[in-house]
Amino acid sequence: MRILCVDMGNTHTHCAVVEDMRVLVSWDVPTREFAESFTPERVRALNVEGLSWCSVVPSQASLFHARLVSDFKGIDAYRLSFDNSPIPIDSKNPPQVGQDRIAVAVGAGAIFKPPYIIVDMGTAVTIDLVDSNGVYAGGAIAPGLYAFTDYLNERAALLPRIDPAGADYSLSLGKNTLEAMQVGCVKGFCRLVDGIISDMEKDYFHGDSARSKTVFTGGSVSLLPKKWLAERKVECNLANIGLFMAFKFNKGNKL
Numbered sequence: 001m002r003i004l005c006v007d008m009g010n011t012h013t014h015c016a017v018v019e020d021m022r023v024l025v026s027w028d029v030p031t032r033e034f035a036e037s038f039t040p041e042r043v044r045a046l047n048v049e050g051l052s053w054c055s056v057v058p059s060q061a062s063l064f065h066a067r068l069v070s071d072f073k074g075i076d077a078y079r080l081s082f083d084n085s086p087i088p089i090d091s092k093n094p095p096q097v098g099q100d101r102i103a104v105a106v107g108a109g110a111i112f113k114p115p116y117i118i119v120d121m122g123t124a125v126t127i128d129l130v131d132s133n134g135v136y137a138g139g140a141i142a143p144g145l146y147a148f149t150d151y152l153n154e155r156a157a158l159l160p161r162i163d164p165a166g167a168d169y170s171l172s173l174g175k176n177t178l179e180a181m182q183v184g185c186v187k188g189f190c191r192l193v194d195g196i197i198s199d200m201e202k203d204y205f206h207g208d209s210a211r212s213k214t215v216f217t218g219g220s221v222s223l224l225p226k227k228w229l230a231e232r233k234v235e236c237n238l239a240n241i242g243l244f245m246a247f248k249f250n251k252g253n254k255l
Helices: 031-037 040-046 058-071 099-108 145-155 177-204 238-250
Strands: 002-008 012-019 022-030 050-055 076-079 116-121 124-130 136-143 214-217
Touching: 002 031, 002 040, 002 058, 002 238, 012 031, 012 238, 022 031, 022 238, 031 058, 050 058, 050 099, 050 238, 076 238, 099 116, 099 124, 099 136, 099 214, 099 238, 116 177, 116 238, 124 177, 136 177, 145 177, 214 238
Parallel strands: 002 050, 050 076, 116 214
Antiparallel strands: 002 012, 012 022, 116 124, 124 136
């Protein structure tokens, strides 16, 4: 089964053709341009059997759905949501759970047995848990890495823009402005993520290590300090893998 998977994010839409859990090809399109760029000719050229998608941008999702209805009648198309998720959703308000968060939670099940944690690095960073019963149990949402690294440069005339991937994570204090920003913004962001993972470990892993069962994904993963990210599991196509798994679980729905 070859499926076109579409993860529509706030800034970019990540697309991939997935066949039998293997990503054959993937590409990104600015979300504001995606609906108009999605053509029947492009889909036919990909030789796919169906479409699986999710979105956290309601206005663009509406445009895309309208294109599907008008130009892609008969395609097996499935949109992931809380009420057709392959895994149960434990939330006080399930409709508020982002479809992207569900997608990566499903995709991580191809890597780990529960419990496990997913860190999705996008415009925001989401840190989510699937508990030992295989239930999406909730998580945390914080500003993304750009909010930490770019905010001070944009707001303070004398503070430079910094490259988080090249930050010296071994520093505990800075000897100049750049180093001080690396400690405060980059290391501070990483410690925020590690602190939330540590709390989840205490409450849900029953003495086991959460680090070995945490996967990182999202468009901003490459910005993370290399020393900090070393030996951690990274899967940049996790949402698309989850969308493929969800499509198979639901076997598509004709538009």
